[in-house]
Structures are given as structure tokens and as C-alpha cells.
Amino acid sequence: MSVDIRTQGLERPIKVAEYLFARLHQLGIRSVHGLPGDFNLVALDYIPKANLQWVGNVNELNAAYAADGYARANGISALLTTFGVGELSAMNGIAGAYSEHVPVVHIVGCPSTISQRNGMLLHHTLGNGDFNVFANMNAQISCDVAKLTNPNEIADQIDHALRECWIRSRPVYIMLPTDMVEKKIEGARLDKNIDLSEPENEPEREDYVVDVVLRYLHAAKNPVILVDACTIRHRVVDEVQALVKKTNLPVFVTPMGKGAINEDTPSYGGVYAGTGSQDGVQDRVESADLILSIGALKSDFNTAGFSYRTSRLNTIDFHSTHCTVRYSEYPGVAMRGVLRKLTERIDPSKLSGPPGPKVVNEVTMNRDDSDVITQAFFWPRIGEYLRKGDLVVTETGTANFGIWETKFPPEVMGITQILWGSIGWSVGATQGAALAMKDRGQDRRTILFVGDGSFQLTAQEVSTMIRHNLRVTIFLIYNEGFTIERFIHGMEAQYNDIVKWKYTEVPSVFGATDKQVRKFIIKTKDELEKLLDDKEFNDAHGLQFVELWMPKEDAPRALKITAEISAKNNAREE
Known part of the structure; x- marks a missing residue:
């Protein structure tokens, strides 16, 4: 041999x-x-x-x-x-x-x-x-x-x-x-495991940046914290939560940062997205004399069409590769170490400023006398349905913008794709997220909100959910087509129409037995209330599929604002 x-x-x-x-x-x-x-x-x-x-x-x-x-x-x-x-x-x-x-x-x-x-x-x-x-x-x-x-x-x-x-x-x-x-x-x-530790900042440079930040922060009369996507992606959520807890400064999230902050935090003020912000949020953030911006990704949909009205002179940016204080950039000084030292050294007694707005799920004020399930009513109502620890996946379009109006319970993980915005992404992402929870031995609900148009692109992935017996509840928003596209251009255009499927039959087509899936068609507010209050629905394992009827020409407030700005940007000439 x-x-x-x-x-x-x-x-x-x-x-x-x-x-x-x-x-x-x-x-x-x-x-x-x-x-x-x-x-x-x-x-x-x-x-x-x-x-x-x-x-x-x-x-x-x-x-x-x-x-x-x-x-x-x-x-x-x-x-x-x-x-x-x-x-x-x-x-x-x-x-x-x-x-x-x-x-x-x-x-x-x-x-x-x-x-x-x-x-x-x-x-x-x-x-x-x-x-x-x-x-x-x-x-x-x-x-x-x-x-x-x-x-x-x-x-x-x-x-x-x-x-x-x-x-x-x-x-x-x-x-x-x-x-x-x-x-x-x-x-x-x-x-020997692979060394996954991040390179540490050079101590002297890190200390200098912290000193500069503290000088501006202690001098500010009206500072706020703004938390964005890379806080989550680069795993500094714990550091940010510690900073918020010690300073008690008003803290806001961007749409891509939603879920990074425990929304029961006393100083939590809601979602900031420029002109697409919730009531009181835009004025509070844009009137600040100092914004600690953490992990920012200032894309068009994340900022409601680049509608921020904030000044670089009033902003300190923390990123995974550098920090920027007003117009001074410090390359190679990563945010994790800076945030930790900042939290250690800050003197809360030197901080001042009015509190931010209080966030509640405004269900009653958005309920009208009609049977129709409106976007304005639905998203705050979902905030009362959600539980601690849920995974909430929202599709590009209606759901991405509607969820801004939903106050999350503690430890809810928000999963969304606002920057890339590939239609249909959420169905596959839901399967992956739900499987991750199962693999980690965590019995958490994974809840998907997806429009009928988006669902048609990737519906086959429901079969993988069935195959692995995943705990998923799908709210399919039936509103007859591509809503965000309608509001950008072509409200009645044929290219924004889709064929109506028998959506609740999709799981059965993919092999689900009656024991593996529960199906619902919900057309009125009262039917929705009854479903969301049902204990069996709330506690269910396995797959649940809800076909939810909403008006074709209705959309979340923030979507309408962003779509209008996008339409103008698309039409802009040199």
C-alpha cells in the first residue's frame, strides 16, 4: 500500500x-x-x-x-x-x-x-x-x-x-x-476555535475620541440618541442599551434600527425617519443640539426619501470602522470600544434636555365606524397582539412602512430589508429566522407580514416551513397588487395588478395536512379583533395562514410620504 x-x-x-x-x-x-x-x-x-x-x-x-x-x-x-x-x-x-x-x-x-x-x-x-x-x-x-x-x-x-x-x-x-x-x-x-474577537482600538486614539465626545455631550442642552441598522448588524446592541440606561437620554430608532432598543425603555421616543416620522418625533430629533447617531445607514427608504433635516455640526456618528465628530473623522476607531468607555466615563448629572415623546399603540384613535381594516388601524393593533420575544418579519412595501406605527413589546426582534428591498425576500427570510429559533431551542413565534404581490414571488418557501414544522404565522395582506409601486407611479396601471390566488390553499398545495396548518380569511375589523384575541391562535405552534383583506388604495402614512418623494426623485432631471 x-x-x-x-x-x-x-x-x-x-x-x-x-x-x-x-x-x-x-x-x-x-x-x-x-x-x-x-x-x-x-x-x-x-x-x-x-x-x-x-x-x-x-x-x-x-x-x-x-x-x-x-x-x-x-x-x-x-x-x-x-x-x-x-x-x-x-x-x-x-x-x-x-x-x-x-x-x-x-x-x-x-x-x-x-x-x-x-x-x-x-x-x-x-x-x-x-x-x-x-x-x-x-x-x-x-x-x-x-x-x-x-x-x-x-x-x-x-x-x-x-x-x-x-x-x-x-x-x-x-x-x-x-x-x-x-x-x-x-x-x-x-x-482551537477561530479567533472572532474584533481588533481593539489603539488606546490613545480611543481615549481621545471619547474625550471629544464627552466634551460636546456635557455641553449640549438638548442631546438625543439615534440608533440605526449597524447597531444590530455589528452587535453593539448591549453597549447601546447600557448607554441609554445610564444617560436616560431620549432615544429614537430608524426604520432599519427598529428592535435594537427595548421599546419599554422610559426614554424611548419612537421611529425617526425625517418627514415620515411619527407625531412629535421629527421636531424632537431635529431640534436637538447634539445627535449621537449609532450605526447609521442613511438610505432613501430608511430616511423617508432623504428627508432628514439634521446638521452635520450637531451630529456625532459611531460606526464599525470609524467615528465622526461633527466634521472630524477618526478612521480605525471602532464604535464598540468608544461606546463602552463613553458609558463608563459619562456624568449623567451634567446631561440636560427635555424628554422625548411617549410611544403607545394608538388603536382607539385610529378605529373608525366602518368594517374595513385600514392600514392606520391595523399596525397599532398588531402592537397589542405581539408578545415579548416575538420575531417580526416585514416585507418591502406596505409592511415595512406600517410597522413604524407598531410599538414592540420587550425583546421583539424586527427583521426587515429596507436598503436592498428585494420583493419576496421576507418569505424566505421568515423560513430562515424561524429555523434559527428552532435550532437554538427557543420557542418563539415568528410572524410574517407580507403583501399579496410580494408573496407570489417566493410562495414556494412555505413548503420548506412545512417540511421543517416551523412555528410561523403569516399575515398576507390582500390588497390586489403592488401597493408601493402604485403609490410611486401607476395607481391603476395594469403592470401593478396581479392574479388573485386562493392564498389560504397554498399550504395545502405544498403538502400541509389540516393538522399542520390553520387557515383564516379576515375581511372586517371585528373578525380581526376576534382572531387576535383568540388564545388558540396566539399560542399555536406550526403554520398559521391569515388572508387579510385591506383596501387597494390604502397605505401606511409613511409609505405615502416616501413614495411621493421617490416619484419626484425618479423624475428629476439634470
């Missing part, structure tokens, strides 16, 4: 696939999303050997959306597709994760190194012998690309990619050739 001298020096030889999946397990991933393809089949055999579950989605786009949702709920996720046809279908979902700072490990099974070297005319290629074209595409939406072609480098490549994915909170791309899957590498490295 011949001896492979290339593995003689290995203390504990292990196959590449075993190593990769063991590392995923160490990161807290328990399920791998994706689809099988001939270039990843052998790798798939090693998933259960690492105590991981193969999800088995219905298409790669949905799988990428699901991996996005899983990562938001779990901290990080994994997606496995096949070369070319599979990975390209997933790219829209990966691009969304990149734009919104979501850490997804995208593994692509690809042709062997020999096939690539010889430029063979294989299926799933462009027929030109270029095996790097898809990796080059993915490089634009990944913070690291690892091509696992040399066994001597593979362990380092995997560890580096996974660390980058976590630290930078963005997708990474790992290209796994078929002939590398069972190559042997050093398994002894698995005894």
Missing part, C-alpha cells in the same frame, strides 16, 4: 469538507440552506457528519433569502449552491445580505481543479473555458473570496474567510472544487 507523502506530516488528517462543516458548527450554525447540484453532491454527504442539518430549499434565490433571515436571527448562516446555475440564482439574495451587513457563508461546489486547468467545455459553464467568471461576479458582493485549490492553504483560507464574515458582518464566497472535497488537511486545528 502506497503512502501519500503529502499527508505524512499531518498530526490528525481530516477531509476538507469535514473541516469546513466542523468550523460552521463551531460558529453556531446548525442548518445549511441550499440546493443539491452535481458539483456539490459529495460535499453534501459530510453535512450530517458534522451534526448539521441540510435544509433543502425549493430554489437558490429563496435559499439565499432564507440564509439571510437565519443569519439575522442566529448571528451567521451558511448557504451551499452549485457552480454557475445555482450560485447565479442566489446572487440577488447574497447582494441583499452584503448591502445590509448580514454574514452569510456562501459555499459553491465547482468543477475539479483538473477540469478548470484544462478549460473543459462542461455544463453549467459559459462554454468559454473561464471558470473564474462567477467567482469574479461574487467578489463584488463578498468581503472575501476563497478558492480552495491547494490543500496546503485550504485550512488557512477557510479560517480567514469565516473570521472576515463574522468581523465584517458581510457574505463570503468559498469555492470548493469536487476533487478537493476529500483531500486531507490538518484536523488538529479544530481543537
Whole structure:
């Protein structure tokens, strides 16, 4: 029997696939999303050997959306597709994760190194012998690309990619050739977890920034805190909560930051989105003489069409890679260390300013005498239905804007995609988020709010929810088409219309038995009230599907404002 001298020096030889999946397990991933393809089949055999579950989605786009949702709920996720046809279908979902700072490990099974070297005319290629074209595409939406072609480098490549994915909170791309899957590498490295600690700020620079911030903060007469998306994405929620608790300063969230602050916090003042803000919020934030802006992503929909009226002279920005105090930027000084020292050193007795507005679910004042379920009534009413610890997923469009009017109970996780805004994303993301909770042993409700138009794009993912017996309640808003598009342009245009499905039958079509799914069609306020007060509905496990009738030409207040501004921006000429 011949001896492979290339593995003689290995203390504990292990196959590449075993190593990769063991590392995923160490990161807290328990399920791998994706689809099988001939270039990843052998790798798939090693998933259960690492105590991981193969999800088995219905298409790669949905799988990428699901991996996005899983990562938001779990901290990080994994997606496995096949070369070319599979990975390209997933790219829209990966691009969304990149734009919104979501850490997804995208593994692509690809042709062997020999096939690539010889430029063979294989299926799933462009027929030109270029095996790097898809990796080059993915490089634009990944913070690291690892091509696992040399066994001597593979362990380092995997560890580096996974660390980058976590630290930078963005997708990474790992290209796994078929002939590398069972190559042997050093398994002894698995005894030591990957170092996921963030680089610490240089102490002197950090202290200087903290001193500058304190000087402005102690001098301010009317300071506020504004919490945005990267507070969540870069895991500084605890630091921000500690700062809010110690200072008791009025604190507001952006639409993308909703859920980052416990909304029962006494100083919580609501959602700030420029002209789309709730009553009293815009004036309170924009009259502040100092805004501590944490993790900002000032996109159009996050700011109600760039409608902020705040001054750079009155703003201090905290980010994962730098801090900016008024017009002075401090590169390389990350927000975590600054926020911690700021909380330690701040003197609450030196802080002043009026309190922010109080936030309540304004149900009674938005209830009229008609039977019609209006957007203005629905979203505050949902605030009374929600429970501590719920996961709330809202689709781009009506739900994204409506949820601004919903006051969350404590520990509610808000999951939304406002910057990328890919229609249909929420259905896959709901599956991923609900599975993450199940994997973590947390019996939390996952609740999806999605419009009928968006649902039609990704409805197949309901079958994956059924397959894994996930605890999901879907509120499908039946309002006859693409509402946000109607308000931007073409209220009666045919291109904004859709075919009416028998929506409540969708789970049955995908194989759900009557024991696996409960279905409801709700057309009036009284029917809605009865459903939301029903104990069995509130406590149910498994899948629940609610078809909720709302007027075609009704929309949340903030959506109307933002759509009008978007229409003007779209029509603007030089």
C-alpha cells in the first residue's frame, strides 16, 4: 500500500469538507440552506457528519433569502449552491445580505481543479473555458473570496474567510472544487476555535475620541440618541442599551434600527425617519443640539426619501470602522470600544434636555365606524397582539412602512430589508429566522407580514416551513397588487395588478395536512379583533395562514410620504 507523502506530516488528517462543516458548527450554525447540484453532491454527504442539518430549499434565490433571515436571527448562516446555475440564482439574495451587513457563508461546489486547468467545455459553464467568471461576479458582493485549490492553504483560507464574515458582518464566497472535497488537511486545528474577537482600538486614539465626545455631550442642552441598522448588524446592541440606561437620554430608532432598543425603555421616543416620522418625533430629533447617531445607514427608504433635516455640526456618528465628530473623522476607531468607555466615563448629572415623546399603540384613535381594516388601524393593533420575544418579519412595501406605527413589546426582534428591498425576500427570510429559533431551542413565534404581490414571488418557501414544522404565522395582506409601486407611479396601471390566488390553499398545495396548518380569511375589523384575541391562535405552534383583506388604495402614512418623494426623485432631471 502506497503512502501519500503529502499527508505524512499531518498530526490528525481530516477531509476538507469535514473541516469546513466542523468550523460552521463551531460558529453556531446548525442548518445549511441550499440546493443539491452535481458539483456539490459529495460535499453534501459530510453535512450530517458534522451534526448539521441540510435544509433543502425549493430554489437558490429563496435559499439565499432564507440564509439571510437565519443569519439575522442566529448571528451567521451558511448557504451551499452549485457552480454557475445555482450560485447565479442566489446572487440577488447574497447582494441583499452584503448591502445590509448580514454574514452569510456562501459555499459553491465547482468543477475539479483538473477540469478548470484544462478549460473543459462542461455544463453549467459559459462554454468559454473561464471558470473564474462567477467567482469574479461574487467578489463584488463578498468581503472575501476563497478558492480552495491547494490543500496546503485550504485550512488557512477557510479560517480567514469565516473570521472576515463574522468581523465584517458581510457574505463570503468559498469555492470548493469536487476533487478537493476529500483531500486531507490538518484536523488538529479544530481543537482551537477561530479567533472572532474584533481588533481593539489603539488606546490613545480611543481615549481621545471619547474625550471629544464627552466634551460636546456635557455641553449640549438638548442631546438625543439615534440608533440605526449597524447597531444590530455589528452587535453593539448591549453597549447601546447600557448607554441609554445610564444617560436616560431620549432615544429614537430608524426604520432599519427598529428592535435594537427595548421599546419599554422610559426614554424611548419612537421611529425617526425625517418627514415620515411619527407625531412629535421629527421636531424632537431635529431640534436637538447634539445627535449621537449609532450605526447609521442613511438610505432613501430608511430616511423617508432623504428627508432628514439634521446638521452635520450637531451630529456625532459611531460606526464599525470609524467615528465622526461633527466634521472630524477618526478612521480605525471602532464604535464598540468608544461606546463602552463613553458609558463608563459619562456624568449623567451634567446631561440636560427635555424628554422625548411617549410611544403607545394608538388603536382607539385610529378605529373608525366602518368594517374595513385600514392600514392606520391595523399596525397599532398588531402592537397589542405581539408578545415579548416575538420575531417580526416585514416585507418591502406596505409592511415595512406600517410597522413604524407598531410599538414592540420587550425583546421583539424586527427583521426587515429596507436598503436592498428585494420583493419576496421576507418569505424566505421568515423560513430562515424561524429555523434559527428552532435550532437554538427557543420557542418563539415568528410572524410574517407580507403583501399579496410580494408573496407570489417566493410562495414556494412555505413548503420548506412545512417540511421543517416551523412555528410561523403569516399575515398576507390582500390588497390586489403592488401597493408601493402604485403609490410611486401607476395607481391603476395594469403592470401593478396581479392574479388573485386562493392564498389560504397554498399550504395545502405544498403538502400541509389540516393538522399542520390553520387557515383564516379576515375581511372586517371585528373578525380581526376576534382572531387576535383568540388564545388558540396566539399560542399555536406550526403554520398559521391569515388572508387579510385591506383596501387597494390604502397605505401606511409613511409609505405615502416616501413614495411621493421617490416619484419626484425618479423624475428629476439634470
